[in-house]
Amino acid sequence: MEFRILGPLEIVANGRPVGVGGPQQQTVLAALLLAANQVVPIDRLVDAVWWTSPPSARANVRGYIAALRRMLRDAGEPPDRLITRAPGYLLRVEPGELDLFRFEEAFTRGERALAGGRAEQAAQDFADALHHYRGRPLDAMPLGAPLQADVERLEERRLLLTEQYTDACLLLGRSDALVPDLRRLVSRHPLRERLWERLMLVLYRMGRSADALDAYAQVRRHLADDLGIDPGPRLRSLEQRILSGDPGLDPASPRSGSVQAGDDAEAAAGPADGTPGRTGTLRQFPMDIVEFTGREAELRALNRFADGAGGDGDTALTVIAIEGMAGVGKTRLAVRAAHQISTRGRFGAVQLWADLRAMDPELPAADPAEVLGTFLRQLGVPAPRIPPDLASRAALYRDRLHGARALVILDNATDEAQVEPLLPGDPTSLVLVTSRRSLAGLDGVHRLRLAVFAPPESTDLLGRIAGPDRVTAEPAAAARIAERCGQLPMAVTMAARRLQTRPAWTLAEFDARLEGEGRLPDELEFRNRSISASFDLSYRALADDQKRMFRLLGLHPGADFTPPSAAVLTDLPEERAESLLEALLDENLLQQASPGRYRMHRLLRGHARRKAHEHETPGRRDAAAERVFAWYLRAAHSADLVLNTHGRRVPIEFPGDPGDGAGPVPVFGTRTRALAWLDAESENLTAVIRAASDQGRHSVAWRLPAVLLTFFHLGESRDDWIAAYEIGLEAARRLGEWRGVAFMLNGLGMACSDADRCGEAIVHHREALVVQRRLGDLVGQAWSLNRLAVAYLGARRPSRAIECFEESVRIFRRVGDPHGAAAMTPELGAAADADGGHIRMCEAVTCPDTVMTPATVRAAHGEA
Template sequence: MWEIRVLGPVEVRREGIAVPVNARMLRAVLASLAIRANEVVSHHTIRQDLWGPEPPASARPTVRNYVRRLRSVLGSDVIDTAPSGYRISTPPHRVDMVDFEDRIRRGTARGVDPEERHRLLADALRLWRGGPLADLDGLPVTEHVGLRLHERYLLAVEAQAAAALVLGEHEPLLPQLRELVAHHPTREGLVAQFMQVLHRSGRRGEALETYLWVRRRLVDELGMEPGAELRRVHRHILDDAQAPAEPEQAATVTAPSHAGARAQLPMDIAEFTGRVRELSQLLELADLDGARSSTAARVVAITGMPGSGKTRLAVHLAHRLVERGQYPDIQLWSDLRGFDRSAPPTRAGDALNNLLRLLGVPGARIPVEEEARAALFRSTLAGKRALLLLDNVADEEQIRPLLPADPSCLVIVTSRRSLSGLDGLRSVPLDVMPEAEAVDLLRRIAGASRVPDDTPAVRRVARLCGFLPIALALAARRLRDRPVWTVNDLVHRLDSTDRRLTRLSVGDRDLRTVFDVSYRALAPEHQRLFRLLGLHPGEEITPQAAAALANVPVADADDALESLVDEQLLQQPTAQRYRFHDLVRVYAREVATADESPADRATALDRLYAAHLHTAVAARELLASHHGVPFPLARPDGVPGAATFATRDEALTWCETELGTLSALARHAAAHGPHPVAWQLPAVLLMFYYLRSHWTDWITTHEIGLESARTLGDLRGQALLLRGLGVAKSDLRRFTESVECHRRAQEAFEACGDLAGSAWNLNNLGVVQVDRGQLTDAAANFRAALDLFRRVGDTYGEGICLNNAGDTERRRGRPEQAETLLHEALTVLARIGAEDGHRFTYASLGDLHRDRDDHSGALHCYRRAAEAARAAGDQRTAARADHSIGDCLHALGDPQGAREHWRTALTTFDTLGDPQAAALRARVPSDPSFVAD
C-alpha cells in the first residue's frame, strides 16, 4: 500500500515507510501527475509544469526517462501510459491532496451539522504540511497548483473557525488564525473570523486593534474601506455583542452586497443550428446539480480551430443553462481578446476590474493589485450560483486569477488553444461540422428558398467550405446577398483554390484574417514551419516530413507540430500524423508564397523529395534485399527526415502508411518541373507495389513518371517505368498492353547498355508470354535472360529465371527438364539466403506434383509456398497458394478444409481487386455454403 503526499514537500510512502525520490525533477513529474490523479496528464502539460512555456528541445524524451525512473522506484503499476500522456489511478485517500479536497467538499456541503463539519475540516487541515509542493519552489508546477489549493485551505480554515464558534471550541484556533491574518490582512472573511474568535476568547481589545490595523492596511495600501461583513463584526464587538456564525453559513464568506449589472450574456444567435452532440456533452458537464459533490467551481472549455463556432456554441450553451433555471444569481461575460489583431490580450487585472464593477463593487473599493482583486472577486461570488463566460482566452495564465472558488459557479471558456495546463479543466474540442449539419446551417442562413433541399451542389458548397462554420456562414450570406445567384454559381466561384479565401468574405468578415491572427501569434520558427508545411502536397504530414521541409532535427519538428496542434492550426488524426483543414492549407500556401522566396520554396521541396526517396530506397533494400538497386543513389548524411528500418515489416508498414503521400509527391514533382523524383519514386517502389498489388497507384505513378522521364530525356528512367508498367498490366491480364510496354522497355535498356535491366525485362516478358500460351517464345526469352543474369552476377535474378524456365518446361510437357530447372532454382536461391524467392519455386513444384496426380506432394509444396509468401509480405502469391491448397484438399477428400482455403484466397483477391477472384468463384464446386468472408 503506497501513498503520495504533495501538501508539503513531495513524499512517497509505501506501507508507511518513506520511499526516497531524491531528484527534484523526478518529484516534479510525480507532483504533476499526483495533483491530477485519475486523469490523463498530457505530455504538453507535464512539460509546462517542469519548464514553463519554453521547454528545452529534449523535453519529450527527458519526461519519458523521468517516468521510467519513477516506475523503477515506485513499481510499474503506479503510473499508466495513455496515448496522450500518463496517469496515476488511485483511490482518494492515497494522494493527500485528493483526500484533502474530498474532506473539504464534504465538510462545506450544505446541511452538515457543525460538529461533523468541524471534524471533517479539522481532518482535512491536518493533511496540510506547510503548503503544496514546498520543496519544488520556483518550478511552474507550484504556480499551477499553489493558488487554487491555498485558496481551498483558507476557505477551509474560515469554515472550521465558524463551526468552532458554534460549538464553543474556537480558542485552540487562535495561533493558526493569528499567523494567517498576518500573512493575509486583506482577506476580510478570515479577519472577521479571527476577530470573533478573539472576542469569544475574552480578548475584545485585541479584536478591535486587529480591525484598526487591517483598516489602515486597506486604506493605505489599496485605497479602500473594509467591506460590509468586516464592519458588521466590528460593530458587534464594539457593542460587546457576540456575533455567532450561523451553521449554514459556515462554509462561505459573506460577500459585499451591491447592485450591479449581473446579467451580461450576449444575445443568443438566432441562426444557431447543429452541434447536437457537443451541446449535450457540455450541458452534462455544466449541470449545476452534478456540481454539488465538487469542492471547486467547474471550468468547461470549448476549444477548436479558428472559425469553428466556439463563441456561438458557448453563448447558446449559457442561454440554455439560464433557461433551465441554473446559475440564476449572476451571468457575466468577458471577451479577453486573446486573438484580436487590433489589440493585445486583456490583462487579468483589467478583466477583474471590469467584472467587479459589473458586480456593483465601487471603484474606490477595487484593489490595485491583481492578487487582491482576484481575492475580492472570489469573495464576491462566494455562495452565488454564478455563470462566467470567458471568451477568446489567450492562455492559462490569463484566466487563472479570474476563476472563482465556489462549487456553485460555472466558468465557460473558449479558446483556440488547448489550455491543458489548467487544473480541473473539462474540455470539449470542436471539429468541423458533419455534412448534414453543415447543409442545415447553409439553409438556415441563406434561406430555404435559396438553398434547396440536400442536393449535390449544396453538399459541394459545404465541402468547399471544409464544413467550417464560419466559412459556411460567410458562403451562405454571400448567396443570400446575391439574389440572382444559384447554388451552382456559388460552387463555381468557390471552386478556385487560389481565390477561395477571398471569396469567403462578407463586409468586414474575412476568413483570411481569422487565420492570420493565429499565425501572427506564433513564434518566428513556428511561423516558418507552418508556411513551409503549406508546400506539402500530401494529405498527412509526419515529423520526418516537417523536419525535411524546415531543415531541422526531427525532434524539433515534432515539438513544433505539437505546438501548431495546440494553436489549432493543425489537426492530429492519429499519433505522429498531422493534417491541415482544407482552408487552413490554402492559407498556409498563401503565406508561403508571400513570405518565402521561390528559391527557398524549391529548396524546401527538394529536401522533402529527398527524404522520402531515401527512405523508400531504405525500404526497398529490405523488401528486395537480393535485387540490385535500380539506379545509383547517393545517401548523404545531410538529408533531414530520411529514415531507415530494422525489419521488412517496418519497411512494409511505412510504405503502406505513406502510400498516399508518396503518390502525391510523385504527381507534384511531375507537375512542377518536372523533378527527377517524379520517376525515381515509382521506380524504387515497384517491389512494394508488386507485393501489395496497389495497381491504381502503381499504374498512375508509373505513367506520370514515364512522361517526366521523357521530358527530362532520361532513357534509363523510361526503361524502368515501362518495365514496371508491363508487370502491372500483366497482373491485370491486359497482356497486349503489357507486351508492348516490355518491348519498348527492352529497346530503352539496350540503348543505354543496361544488361541487368534487360535481363529482368526479358524475364518479365517471358512471364507474360507464358500466360498467353506462347511457350516457345517464353522459353527463348528465359534463356536469354538467364545468360544476362549470369553475365552481370545477379544470382537472385538467375534463381527466379530458372523457376520461370522450369515452369515453362512443365507447361510444355517436359516434366524431367522442369524438375531439374526448379531444383536448380532452389539451390541457387538458397546459396544467397533468398528464401523469399522460394515462394515461386515451391508453387511451381506443387504444380508439377499436381500434374502427376501426386496431391499429397503438391499440398506439401503449396504450403511451403504460402509460408514463404507470407514471410515476404506477398499477399497475392500467398492467396494463389491458398487457392491451390484448397484444390489439393478437395482432391484428397477434405471438402471442409478446401472451402476454408478457398475462402481465404477469395477474400485476399477481393481485397486486392485481383481478377483471379472471378476465376476462383467460377471454378469452385457448386456449394451453397461457399461465400467469401
C-alpha cells in the first residue's frame, strides 16, 4: 500500500487507487498520516477537521475512523493497520509506504552528502527527494489550523531542499536548468532572500548579469513595499560582487562554490589561487527566542568567562561546557549567551555552529571530520583543498581561525573525543559546548551544570507563552502545573504551548488533566516534540547494565537512594551498584543530593518506571521491590536495637527469611550512627511505608512503623508519625494481626499525646486496651494503661490517670516485672500532685531520688 500526501491526498493499493471518502474523512486520514506510527489524540483530530469544535465532533471522528478501517480492510489490509491507543488512534505505516518518509530519507542523505563534500551524490539525492513532490501538500483539502501549520512546515522543507539542491548543482556547474523552478518559487515566496540569492548567482553564471541585477531590483522592491526594509547583507554583498565582476563568482573559480559556501559576506574571500586564507565574517548562530526566560545567574557567569578569556599574555583557549539533563535548556542558554557575547564585540567576528547529534533519533553522531569539512568550506577553503584525514583538517581549521576572534557553539556533543578536534588552537576564540553527558575529561574546560528552573522562572515562562493574564488569574494552578512538570524548562514550555493552543481551558482544568503520572507524558506532547521521546534518546545511549539500573531505580520507593539500597534493588554487589550510579550521574540522568546519595528528576523517574514495566517481567519487578522493602525493614530494626536500649519493643518477625535477597544490613555501633542513618533515610522510610501499603505488602506496612517508634518519638514531626501509624493500623487490620493493631493504636495514642491531641490519644489507647484484653496480653495491657494515664493527665483528668496507673502497677506486679512498676512512679507522682491526693501503692515501688520535670517524664515515657 502506498500513501501520498505531498500533493493531493491519494492511496494506492496493488497499483490501484483507493477511495478515501469525503473531505472530513480525508482530513482525519491526513492527520494520521502526518503523524504516522504515532498516537494522534482525538482532540488533535477534532482540531484538524474543524476550526471550532461542534458538540458531535468526537463522535464524528470515531465514525470517520470506523469508515477508514473498513476502507483499509476492503483493500486487504490487516486489522492492526489502524488501531485505538489512548488518548487517540495510531496508523501504522511501513518503510517506503509514505511519500513523506521517502522524501525525508532522500533529503537527509543529500544533506549528509553535501556536508561531506560529495556534491554529485547530494544532487542525486536532492533530485530524488523532489521527485516525491506532486504539488502543495494535501492540495485542495479543507484543513483546520494544526494541519495548515503542518502543510506550511512541509512547504518550508521543500524550499530548503530546493535551495540546497541549487547549491549542489552550483558546485557541479550545472544549475542552468534550475532557473524556471527558481523563478516560480520566488514569485510564490517573494520575501525569501535565500531563493533570490540562488537565482541571482545562477543567472550571473549563465552570463546574464543584467538579469541577475534585475532580480536584485525586484527583491528590493518587494522588501521595501511589503516590509519597509532593505535587502540583507548577503544580498547586498552579492549585488556588489556582481557589479564588480568578482572572479570568485565565476564557476571556474576554485572558491566559487554555492551561495552557502562561498557568498556569505566575504566568507570565501581567500586568495585567488585557492590557497587557504583568513576568514571574513560568518554568521551561523541559530536565532534567539523572545520567550527566553530566567537563567540570569548562568548568563552572568558565561559573560564573565568570556570577559576573562584571551587577555594579555593569555595563551589558553576558553572552553565552556554547559551540561545537564534532557530538556533543561542547554542549547537555548548557549545561543542566548553567544548572542550577548558577540553583541559586545570582543568575540563573534566569526560565528560557527554545529549540531554534533549526540542524541539524534534518526542520524548517527556527527563525525568530527565531517564537521570540520563543513567549517572549512564555510571559512572559504575550496572543497578540493580540504584534506581527507581528521588530523590535517583539524590543523587547517586551527590555522584558519588563528586570530579570528571566533565564537564557536558545538551543540549536543557526544563525548570529549568528538569535541577535541573541533577546538581552535589559540585564545582569540571562545567555545561553548552543550552536552547531556559530563565532559570532565576535556582538559581546561569550564563546566556549567544547568539545573531545572526555580519555581518563579517556571511560572514566568508559562505566562510568556500561555499569556500573563491567565497566570496572574490562577497563580496557584500555575505553580502546580510547574511542579508537575518538575520545573523542567522543556516540560513547562510544552505545557505552556498546550495552554496557548487551548485558550478556553482554565489553568485549573489543565492541572486536573495532568493529575496522575500516566497522563503527564501524553499531555506534554506537541507536534513532533515529546518529553518521553527526549528522555528515551538518553536511555537508548546507555549500556545494557546501565539501562537496567536506570529502569529499576524507577521502582525504588524513596525519593533518593544510596549504593547499598540500589545494590539491594538490583541484586548487585554494592561496589558495582555505585559504579553504575556514578555512570548515570555522568549521563545527567541522576543528581547527587549529597555525597553517597543520589536523586532522580520526577519526570525521569516516571520514565524509568515505564521502562521497567516495558522491559522487566512482573516477577522481576516484584522481586526487586521485595528485596528493597525487606532491606529497609531490617536496617531500621538494626538501628532500633541501638536506640531502644530497654528492650521493651514489639516482637518483629520478618516476612520470609530475613536474610533472603535482602542484602547486607548495616550495623550501627553507636546511637549517633543509628540516628544519623535514620535521619538521612527518614523520607525514604516514610515512602517505603506508603509504597508497601499501596502494593499490598501489609506486613511491611505495619512492622516498619513499629520498628520506628523510638525514632518517631525522638523526632519533631508528629504529622509524619501519625500518618505512618495510620497506614500501619490499616495494614495490620487487613492482615488480622491483632498484636500489630494494638501496637499501632498505642503508637498513634503516643503521637497524639505529644501533639496535645489528648482526646484522640485516649480513644486510641482505650481501643488498644480492648484488643490486648482479647489477646490476653497482660504486659501489653499494663503499658497501654500507663499510656492511657498519660493521655488522661494531658486532658486534665488526673483521677482517671491515677486509676490507670494503679491498675498498670498491679499488672506489672502480677507478672513479676518490678522494672515496669518502677517506671510508673514518676507518672504516679505527677497524677497525685494533679489530684491533690496520695497514691495507695507508692510503698510498693522504689521511687527515684531525682525530681521529675514534665520533660523528663516525657523522656522516660518515650524510652519505655
